[in-house]
Amino acid sequence: MAAVRIMAAMLAALLVNGCTAKPIPRGYSGPTAFVSDSATAHGPTLAEFFVLSKIEGKRIDESVGMTDIAYDGGGPEFEPLVEERELPAKPMTVSIKAQTYHGPHYWFLLDKELRVEGVVSFAPQPGEHYVVKGTLAADYSAVWIEDSRGATATAKVEKRGH
Secondary structure, X not given: OHHHHHHHHHHHHHHHHHOOOOOOOOOOOOOEEEEEOEEEEOOXXXXXXXXXXXXXXXXXXXHHHHHHHHHXXXXXXXXXOOOEEEEEXXXXXXXXXXXXXXXXXXXXXXXXXXXXXXXXXXXXXXXXXXXXXEEOOOOEEEEEEEOOOOOEOOOOEEEEOO
């Protein structure tokens, strides 16, 4: 039975990776920067994720999807996985999102999901490390990207009320 779960997870990972773009285009040899998603666990069955989900409109691997794959079929308990990726250090348009996560697939039915997402301009600097940050609450949610010094590197995507 464990072998079947491992094979299913491997197949799901291949399918997800096959549907996502690589952040660095083939043949790119210019300067790069790094962006990490972030997550905060609130017990064994709930987390908040803050992720970079698209670059120039193309879906990339991100932490919610990777956590879903890793814990598929494992019940309600999980530990958030955080994705980091290297990308070209040049101006671009990216999609960022913040969302609550209640475990793989069906556990979200237990509670209301909080979510905010949007598209922002981003100009990563060569060698810099960035982190997607945010806040989620019933009355106000926001997501943005910060540099290694904690300075805001993009506009905030905000939502009031849910």
